[in-house]
Amino acid sequence: MAVTTPKAEHGTPEQTLRTASVPFSVSDDAHGAGRREKGDVAPAGPAGTSRARSKPPVPASGAWREGDDPGRRQFADVGSFELEAGGRLPAVRVAYETWGTLNADGSNAVLVLHALTGDSHVTGEAGPGHVTSGWWAQMVGPGRPIDTDRYFVVAPNALGGCQGTTGPSSTADDGRPWGGSFPYITTRDQVAVEIALTRELGIRSWDLVIGASMGGLRVLEWALLGPESGIAVRNVAAIATTAQTGGDQIAWAHPQLAAIRVDPRFRGGDYYDAADDDGPHTGLGIARQIAHTTYRTGYELDQRFGRLPQGGEDPFAGGRFAVQSYLEHHGDKLARRFDANSYLVLTESMLSHDLGRDRGGVEGALSQITARALVVAVDSDRLFPPTQSARLARWIPRAEPLRIVTSDVGHDGFLVEADQIGPMVSEFLG
Numbered sequence: 001m002a003v004t005t006p007k008a009e010h011g012t013p014e015q016t017l018r019t020a021s022v023p024f025s026v027s028d029d030a031h032g033a034g035r036r037e038k039g040d041v042a043p044a045g046p047a048g049t050s051r052a053r054s055k056p057p058v059p060a061s062g063a064w065r066e067g068d069d070p071g072r073r074q075f076a077d078v079g080s081f082e083l084e085a086g087g088r089l090p091a092v093r094v095a096y097e098t099w100g101t102l103n104a105d106g107s108n109a110v111l112v113l114h115a116l117t118g119d120s121h122v123t124g125e126a127g128p129g130h131v132t133s134g135w136w137a138q139m140v141g142p143g144r145p146i147d148t149d150r151y152f153v154v155a156p157n158a159l160g161g162c163q164g165t166t167g168p169s170s171t172a173d174d175g176r177p178w179g180g181s182f183p184y185i186t187t188r189d190q191v192a193v194e195i196a197l198t199r200e201l202g203i204r205s206w207d208l209v210i211g212a213s214m215g216g217l218r219v220l221e222w223a224l225l226g227p228e229s230g231i232a233v234r235n236v237a238a239i240a241t242t243a244q245t246g247g248d249q250i251a252w253a254h255p256q257l258a259a260i261r262v263d264p265r266f267r268g269g270d271y272y273d274a275a276d277d278d279g280p281h282t283g284l285g286i287a288r289q290i291a292h293t294t295y296r297t298g299y300e301l302d303q304r305f306g307r308l309p310q311g312g313e314d315p316f317a318g319g320r321f322a323v324q325s326y327l328e329h330h331g332d333k334l335a336r337r338f339d340a341n342s343y344l345v346l347t348e349s350m351l352s353h354d355l356g357r358d359r360g361g362v363e364g365a366l367s368q369i370t371a372r373a374l375v376v377a378v379d380s381d382r383l384f385p386p387t388q389s390a391r392l393a394r395w396i397p398r399a400e401p402l403r404i405v406t407s408d409v410g411h412d413g414f415l416v417e418a419d420q421i422g423p424m425v426s427e428f429l430g
Helices: 187-200 214-228 247-261 281-295 298-304 322-335 340-351 362-367 386-395 410-416 418-429
Strands: 002-004 074-082 088-099 109-113 152-156 208-212 235-239 372-378 403-405
Touching: 074 187, 088 187, 109 187, 109 214, 152 187, 187 214, 187 340, 208 214, 214 235, 214 340, 235 418, 247 281, 247 340, 281 322, 281 340, 281 410, 298 322, 362 386, 372 386, 372 410, 372 418, 403 418, 410 418
Parallel strands: 109 152, 109 208, 208 235, 235 372, 372 403
Antiparallel strands: 002 074, 074 088, 088 152
């Protein structure tokens, strides 16, 4: 096994109301990347409508591929893995980034785990190798709540992802991308790979393992699998997450998965050689639109958009409402930087998540966690509601009282409300 850093190679009733070019948030959502900026306005096109804007073609996949500029990524080859659901990955490579310096006794290491369409680029500007700026820059960096002058911070791209860690866009033994043949993986498989990375880096303990949403699922598995593997986990922070995926979450995911698979350009997952605009970007964009609705709240969408038409468009004549334009914007944005197969693989890994599987049930599993725990919920979260976080705080023996973030934006609050979450994390770390 080896750690490597390769070099880069290559007049209706609606119109009596005011209309608007929609103010878009720069942050993708709770599963993406980018800083939040208010007032970022979509420009009108040459015909006076936002829809008239010309856009560059959409690549068949937005995955990072071998030969692309690595940016700040480092890579570790961590060997083969037998998977929980059966199947085997003969060789796994992990892409990760680090900040700060590991101290002499190795006691200051922090593991940051990303959400669904996030990656290892937690903080830092967009640039070569990184399409977007860091997704949690308000939380990680010098003088930030996770202070890189104090801690050695590691952020890996999850197994099954598309930003450098082995996933469907990676090359299989036959020299072609895995594509639709990539095996089914679980949260425990992802953590097993992260445990192997930890050993490769010579880290024997984590002072903190922190993550939200899909990252929070892995935090909970780390709290059990880490100590079982001989890696101490002293503190965990599980934000806007759950110990067990519920029926509502599975139901919301179902049409997202279907939207990708019914796209005729999906080709059973083998689309990597397709030309620009000939990949499954339509299905992936629709999946994102469905998901994004669960990341925000009805209150926020009504307050921001209501029934406003978009730009100079007329909903009575085939035009869009502003909220429709907003969702299409986020769908298009994701399709340009992510991979449809990874969206499927990672979503299904979340649906299989059950901390209590083979551990005597959820409460029994939570009761086995020995780390101190910070559990944070967003009061308006309709994807991972506060009741699911309350269950964590109740059953983890050393959990602090449940902390609540007050926000109108819903699940995305874990990104947007850094001014609330930051002090919680700082206080917890002491």
